Amino acid sequence: MQNKILVWDLPLRIFHWLLVTAFVVAYISEDDWLTVHVWAGYLVAGLLVFRVIWGIIGGQYARFSSFICSVSESKAYLIDLARSKAKHYLGHNPAGSLMIVLLLISLLLIVLSGLVLYAADQNAGPLAGMISSTYEHFWEEAHEIIVNFTVVLIIIHIAGVVVESLVHGENLVRSMWHGYKNNDQQD
Numbered sequence: 792m793q794n795k796i797l798v799w800d801l802p803l804r805i806f807h808w809l810l811v812t813a814f815v816v817a818y819i820s821e822d823d824w825l826t827v828h829v830w831a832g833y834l835v836a837g838l839l840v841f842r843v844i845w846g847i848i849g850g851q852y853a854r855f856s857s858f859i860c861s862v863s864e865s866k867a868y869l870i871d872l873a874r875s876k877a878k879h880y881l882g883h884n885p886a887g888s889l890m891i892v893l894l895l896i897s898l899l900l901i902v903l904s905g906l907v908l909y910a911a912d913q914n915a916g917p918l919a920g921m922i923s924s925t926y927e928h929f930w931e932e933a934h935e936i937i938v939n940f941t942v943v944l945i946i947i948h949i950a951g952v953v954v955e956s957l958v959h960g961e962n963l964v965r966s967m968w969h970g971y972k973n974n975d976q977q978d
Contacts, residue, residue: 796974798881799967800850802841807967810838814898814945818938829909829916836902842895852882858891865889872958879959881972887955890948897941904934 799807817831846855868885871877877884883891908930910918922930956963966972 794974795971796881797970798852798972799970800853801970802845803849803853804967804970806838806842806845810835810842810898813838814941818942825913829905832902832905835898839895839899839902858883858888860885860888862889872954875958877958881974884955886951890944890951894941894944894948897937897944900937901934901941904930904937908934 813831813834817828817835820827820831845853848854851857865885865888868877872886880887906916906918907922908927909916910920910922911924911927911930914920914924952963955961961973
């Protein structure tokens with residue numbers, strides 16, 4: 792029997808699945824249900840604030856200090872992965888670390904561009920009255936480009952989870968539900 796250890800704490804798991812849900816709801820409600828879209832966006836904003844705070848004060852594997860690494864470390868990890876020599880990490884591996892940073896930045900840009908667009912298009916939201924409708928088309932295009940870029944990141948993230956699960960013989964999706972991983976390696 793393998794030794795199991797709690798890696799993904801409950802607040803981090805709730806954050807992850809709420810973020811997935813909020814992003815999907817915002818994505819599919821884009822044109823048809825603006826109110827739902829906006830509230831899903833507000834939820835994403837709140838979740839990002841939580842994640843930054845939890846990245847500072849949360850559990851060992853949730854803290855940014857435990858997994859943030861350089862781009863060169865992420866690149867080296869991916870090369871090792873392609874050569875079937877990738878080290879197994881209990882927490883985030885270097886490629887996962889880079890993806891988390893990219894996703895958080897991308898989601899922040901979505902929220903910011905969405906708030907500006909909402910103000911320019913509907914004269915609503917916290918920026919209402921501060922943004923001219925003159926640049927509405929620009930902000931609409933910017934918001935859409937960032938969303939589409941984020942979808943590409945999400946697809947890469949899911950592919951990485953599948954590859955990592957297969958290479959290291961663990962079900963990372965299941966781990967993100969119950970929080971436990973096999974503790975048969977050194978971090």
